[in-house]
Amino acid sequence: MTAIRSSTAIPVAVFALLAAVFGFYLHQIGTGEKDAAEVPSALIGKPAPEFDLPPIEGMEGGLRTADLRGEVAMVNVFASWCPPCQQEHPFLMRLARAGVPIYGINIKDKPKSARAFLRRLGNPYRRIGADLTGRVSIDWGVYGYPETFVLDREGRIRYKHVGPILAHDLETRIVPLLKELGG
Amino acid sequence: MIRRVALMAVLLSVFSAPAASVEPDEILADPGLENRARAISKQLRCLVCQNQSIDDSDAPLARDLRIVVRERLTAGASDEEIVRFVAERYGDFVLLSPPFKAATYALWLGPAAIFLIGGAAVAVFLRRRRASVPGEAPALNEQERAKLDRLLGGDGAS
Numbered sequence: 001m002t003a004i005r006s007s008t009a010i011p012v013a014v015f016a017l018l019a020a021v022f023g024f025y026l027h028q029i030g031t032g033e034k035d036a037a038e039v040p041s042a043l044i045g046k047p048a049p050e051f052d053l054p055p056i057e058g059m060e061g062g063l064r065t066a067d068l069r070g071e072v073a074m075v076n077v078f079a080s081w082c083p084p085c086q087q088e089h090p091f092l093m094r095l096a097r098a099g100v101p102i103y104g105i106n107i108k109d110k111p112k113s114a115r116a117f118l119r120r121l122g123n124p125y126r127r128i129g130a131d132l133t134g135r136v137s138i139d140w141g142v143y144g145y146p147e148t149f150v151l152d153r154e155g156r157i158r159y160k161h162v163g164p165i166l167a168h169d170l171e172t173r174i175v176p177l178l179k180e181l182g183g
Numbered sequence: 184m185i186r187r188v189a190l191m192a193v194l195l196s197v198f199s200a201p202a203a204s205v206e207p208d209e210i211l212a213d214p215g216l217e218n219r220a221r222a223i224s225k226q227l228r229c230l231v232c233q234n235q236s237i238d239d240s241d242a243p244l245a246r247d248l249r250i251v252v253r254e255r256l257t258a259g260a261s262d263e264e265i266v267r268f269v270a271e272r273y274g275d276f277v278l279l280s281p282p283f284k285a286a287t288y289a290l291w292l293g294p295a296a297i298f299l300i301g302g303a304a305v306a307v308f309l310r311r312r313r314a315s316v317p318g319e320a321p322a323l324n325e326q327e328r329a330k331l332d333r334l335l336g337g338d339g340a341s
Binding site for chain 2 (some may be wrong): 041043133134138143
């Protein structure tokens with residue numbers, strides 16, 4: 001009798017355990033808390049990579065590592081050809097109006113299109129570097145557009161967001177982190 | 184008809200080269216370096232498609248990374264240095280064969296552990312079954328023998 005009980009109980013227990021674990025992750029993916037395709041950044045906690053980018057042709061500025069030190073700041077990788085970048089743009093404008101320093105890396109864009117994009121939607125960036133080859137973006141570990149990084153005062157990367165920053169991300173992740181870092 | 188289709192499928196799979204996305208302008212003049220570049224590229228995951236290597240993927244990022252690999256090879260970097268260069272930026276997830284370390288013990292050792300546990304369970308099960316089935320059945324007693332004879336319609340002469 002006990003032999004029968006233990007031989008049925010073990011598979012049932014294993015099944016229940018697996019179902020609970022899978023169910024938990026599925027639930028997280030379902031609620032958007034977790035994205036199965038998202039890759040944790042290797043750069044969290046590390047200083048921003050060394051780079052020096054020229055400005056978008058026909059504009060002022062340019063961007064290099066030294067620009068990112070001394071202040072809690074955001075770095076946003078964007079392009080005029082990237083629809084989700086347009087989608088998040090109003091939220092960047094809102095942050096910029098609130099005084100958050102945002103720096104842009106304009107990736108593989110035509111200068112003319114990039115200028116038109118910023119004229120049409122507004123320019124939330126303190127400075128913009130043009131990454132025409134995408135090489136600096138590789139140093140930042142960028143694989144999807146847009147991507148946004150939050151840096152602390154020492155210029156260390158504290159958070160990375162892949163995909164557009166929308167109202168939910170702003171409220172639950174970005175703004176609390178900026179406050180925590182004292183930005 | 185079915186035979187012909189099957190034959191065609193076999194021929195296609197035999198003669199088609201594995202698809203690679205390396206474009207002609209990327210290929211290095213030195214075949215030795217190019218072979219190393221191909222081998223390295225096959226170990227690196229394309230983060231856009233995620234289940235393809237950068238050698239297989241047509242994504243622009245995969246192309247950029249293939250070029251980075253080749254540039255560093257030409258500059259004299261070792262295979263390990265190049266793989267580390269990419270992993271430092273994109274994390275261990277880019278390595279199609281994940282490194283053996285604390286965070287991946289379950290991944291590397293899990294299958295062997297499960298195999299051993301399963302094997303042990305099968306061994307225990309077999310041993311128990313053997314114990315419950317004795318090698319030789321006990322002989323029939325008088326009563327049983329009589330009943331058997333009756334059922335077989337015999338006269339008990341055997």
